[in-house]
Amino acid sequence: MEPLAEMQTRHRREERDLQARVTQKKKSATKKTRKGVNSDCEDLERQLKERQKQERASREGEATASGIQGSESDASTHEDTPVQTTREKEGIAITLQGTSIAEVASENGQPKKRNRAKERLTKRAAEQEAAVEEAKKEAANQPDPKAIERALMLKEFKVNGLVEKVIRPDGHCLFSAVADQLSQAGIPLGPDAAGDMKEDQRYKVVRKAAARYIEGHPDDFVAWLDEPLDQYVDKIRDTAEWGGHLELLALSKTYNVEISVLQNGGAQKIEPDLKGSPEPEKIWLAYYRHGFGLGEHYNSLRKAP
Template sequence: MTNVIHYEAGSSSSTSVSSQGNETNDDRMIAEILSEEYANLDGAVGRRLSSLSSIPHVPRINTYFPTVNDASLDHQRLFQRLNAYGLFEVKVSGDGNCQFRAISDQLYRSPEHHKHVRKEVVKQLKESRSLYEGYVPMKYKSYCKKMRKSGEWGDHVTLQAAADKFGAKICLLTSFRDTCFVEIVPRNQAPQRELWLSFWSEVHYNSLYELQDMKVKYKPRKKHWLF
């Protein structure tokens, strides 16, 4: 991945993204090129947010959790952004599976297939170990075993694995102070779809839709894809 902006481990979610001169300019240029390249794939949410500057994604495990005060400010910031862009969150359960539930909702119009999503993500982690191991500061087998458990929080490594497994560009509208838009692009393939999630940083994920299209688009899909 070319010239990425790194998150500072252990820093407040309000200052989670750091940038440095030329790298920031390069990242924005890459984001603009990607935005144009995938314009034909964009749905309503993508068109609504096309003017936003995005940054490439850096996989990382969860190492920091915000204080109650920071989390409250972050949630308020995210709420304001949702309103500003006319977006609607399909709220999923905060049972530790929220990342997988939100991805399930985007893929299948139901959060209830999160176990299948988690299983596929863990399979991707195991089968393509070399792609992710460098981002995991613990024994990799132990990490995969942990992620296999229902209720284990997904992280930015599992987001990358999900993008790779499902051939999807995952777009996050975040509560980060320094940037509100982060995208995770699948490696070694062009994305076949886009998944839109809201990210209350280090706390919760929800599934994201454009408010005016919500009633028309949100129709549960049949389960035949599981078989």
Template sequence: MADAQDIDGKLCEENFPCTSQKQETRDEMLSRHRKEILQLQNKEIELKKAAAKGSKAEQKAKKKQVEEEISQLSAKLKEKHAEELGSLGYCNSIRNDKSNIDNLVKAIAGVSVTTQHDHPKTSKGAKRREKRALQEVAREQRIQEEQNNIVSDRMIEDEKLEKKLEPLGFTINEIKPDGHCLYRAVEDQLALLSGGSSPYTYQELREMAAAYMRKHASDFHPFFLSENTIDGDSDDSLVERFENYCKEVESTATWGGQLELGALTHCLRKHIMIFSGSFPDVEMGKEYKSDGRSTSSNATIRLSYHRHAFGLGEHYNSVIPNSIG
């Protein structure tokens, strides 16, 4: 297995060039940063799969080595991104500069960075963009603050999850971290339960979840609005935004979460268990739970939720029996 330095060099040269002869715009740089993060996530999955060979002791040692290598690459990539943002005028240590955070939020949201006196009134659309941008910056801030603890956080989470799943006879099947991971994990489970291919693709699962949420909007509005309310919004604008959210669910790579899982459990009429090494396990669709006579129609869908999967975002995997892992 190549060491961290070799891997870093390869990633730097082939996947995300360290320097650019052409000055990038802010949007171009942010887009490239997202691609580089995804490439690193895919690299980790490749390395983990390559390490899943040999005895359990060998696999554990290899897995630990992969985590250490990815942690080093992640830290270097984070530092590189911070320096590049700094070249556009954003301070590297943003957590200590409140005014810089505000400017960065506005820049990402596409709002002109001017004084309140120049623009006394901000449109609702701009407010929503600023709120989304603030959430993105807060997430980046949290990742940066936790960077020094990524190895231990991920290892602790993985070890807790492994100790939880091993006595049950289960293990993790890694799912591609591309924004569709929740739906791909459910698709993987449906294939497992059918003994062949899944009756639905991840894209069809997205469309099913969106259609169910629209049809039962009153059940989902309270949860959606608790995270997406802007002062001054009318009831009509909230309804419109929920519809836009459903459109994103069915036609983009927006990450799925509890709302979508709630819809899927009813669409599929399946009992769903979500295991986690960082939070209490979550059980959904108890009304569809098997009475002990397990068949493909009432079998449980098992997923794992990873808070520190890559140190770069949350993630879902598929939980499968050890015998086929």
């Protein structure tokens, strides 16, 4: 049997060790984890008190049953007797937040600390991986707008007897597509076009033509703008600003052409409506919302051979 004095000394040492652990846990707690840490500390203190109480009661019961009152010589005898106490040298089992775990004692008598930060990171990584997998499943079940749009466009091409010339998606696609259509129809691009101008530079002439018309007819456009007319004209003429319906309208009137724009599920016509002008030539464009990485895009449509 462990001598009473040694047991009391051990109990005091265990209480000091536990108090040090509790203090460290509370210092490292955050606002979010403070409640759980306090609960853990209360569990540890309660378990230590209960175990020490059981040890004292067990020792008193054994001493009474054997009739041994204990003397210095008896204590010396008992020191040489290998008795296993309630606290095993290999480790103790404690319960933290309802989960039973084994903490193996280290060489200095302190139990190894649970790495809560690592556990939280592992849990968070598992949750993120599960969310990614769920998103992939949902995406797989969603219709592909790019594929749907492409199928409808191909159907329109066939109905109208057209083939597609892909235009580089560089911000100038509308103007490059119109330039290609005008060249196919034999319509001069304008006075800014040089005879030896390369195909990939013709958009510059068409940009200037659109900007010139908008600048010369402010009443037709200013109500649709969110900025001063002169700033808008400068962007259309000199930058890679995307063109849209206003630029198509300006080009339709500049070149006296009817522009048919095939798009997802139908076609849009932009007519010049110029009184006293000859019958307008018809040109074709393809407009995509989903088919190209940069977003909205125009291609040129030529008559099928």
